[in-house]
Amino acid sequence: MDAATIIARVRDGTEPSQGEMNWFAAGLASGKVTDAQAGAFAMAVMLKGLSEEGRVALTLAMRDSGDVLSWSLGRPVVDKHSTGGLGDCVSLLLAPMLAAVDVPVPMISGRGLGHTGGTLDKLEAIPGTNTDVGEDRFRAIMDEIGCAIVSADRNMAPSDRRLYAIRDVTGTVPSIDLITASILSKKLAAGLDALILDVKCGSGAFMETEEDARKLAKSLVSTATGAGCKSAALITDMSQPLAPAAGNALEVVEVMQALTNPKNSRLVDLSLALAAEVMVLGGYDTAPEVAAVKLRDTLTSGAALAKFDALVAALGGPKKFSEDWRARLPEANVIREIAAPKTGRIAALDGHAIGMGVVHMGGGRLTETDRIDPSVGYSDILAIGTEVAKGAPVARLHAASEKAAQAAERAYLSALTIADDARPVPLMIDRVG
Ligand code: URA
Secondary structure, X not given: OOHHHHHHHHHHOOOOOHHHHHHHHHHHXXXXXXXXXXXXXXXXXXHHOOOHXXXXXXXXXXXXXXXXXXXXXXXXXXXXXXXXXXXXXHHHHHHHHHHHOOOOEEEEEOOOEOOEOOHHHHHOOOOOOOOOOOHHHHHHHHHHHOEEEEEOOOOOOHHHHHHHHHHHOOOOOOOHHHHHHHHHHHHHOOOOOEEEEEEEEOOOOOOOOHHHHHHHHHXXXXXXXXXXXXXXXXXXXXXXXXXXXXXXXXXXXXXXXXXXXXXXXXXXXXXXXXXXXHHHHOOOOOOHHHHHHHHHHHHHOOHHHHHHHHHHHHOOXXXXXXXXXXXXXXXXXXXXXXXXXXXXXXXXXXXXXXXXXXXXXXXXXXXXXXXXXXXXEEEOOOOOOOXXXXXXXXXXXXXXXXXXXXXXXXXXXXXEEEEOOXXXXXXXXXXXO
């Protein structure tokens, strides 16, 4: 086999076989495939597209380019993947809720890059917590608690790391086929039986339009299913932050509030919906409505909170985080309200601009090696449709210095539209699968 023939097959629409895809993905991981060949492959896929079969073959090949975990827990293991957004701390709520009803969740997560945050950074906003555990510790935490949220081992889907870096500099990031294989190769390397996908759509999302979000959702669901993992997707709104906060420790505050005093909110509703869907996919329940009742009980009984406490402690954080969580979370030096420039209703919040406001405060990364300040960000964000009087707060900013606070305030105000009339935006847009 050789790379040029495989690339030509994609170019000509004849499609490489599973064996050829395996060879190419292994070559990406080992370095046998050159940067030029990887770039040409990515562009051929981008322009020509892959069939469903081809997408499954590429996903499996990329998954198998490194370690693939398997579990013998005696029951299906499940997970959730979100295409990323602002104020999205669902994972921190969903994993302990599922573990509390005995549904195992071995969650391998990522760090934030660009305007969206990462689950690992949020969890590590809790002092002492370290998600960079090896496979043995990951397995021990799963045995002990039933859920784990950890970083990926260097050898999980290594072909994706290489191909993603090349896509980034060859204009091939937007290919739905490549996005699908990239997301799923990493998720499926965790040895999942069922995966629920949260495909975001709106100004703070990777896919800004509903049409693109639907295309990606369909591609992800059919490919995961074709690769042997039961799957469905919810398409959900990201025209504003999911929780009314954006920033690592500030989102942990939202999670702790939901775990200690659960009320209906977009964060709680979406976490319940996704967890209930994946319970049905995993065969634990026959209807999401039934699963959702059990899951809500884990919030009101404190069972999910106990799992979260156990997870934090297992990752090196405080032993009983829930007892004094407010005191333990880092606080920014400058905390103040952002005043509405006029009277009206919140009509739009540019999620990308708000996310970049957090990044520029030091709460996110522009390059993979940047260190982040977990204390900074925005909280108390008024939702779209809310009435506000001139001078009343639209959000609260948390910054490291007065200079950073001024820039963060300007960024927020430029992201905000207040109009005479605006309605709340529905959270759930569609279900695929
Ligand atoms: N997230 C990924 O992991 N890969 C992509 O290609 C896009 C988003």
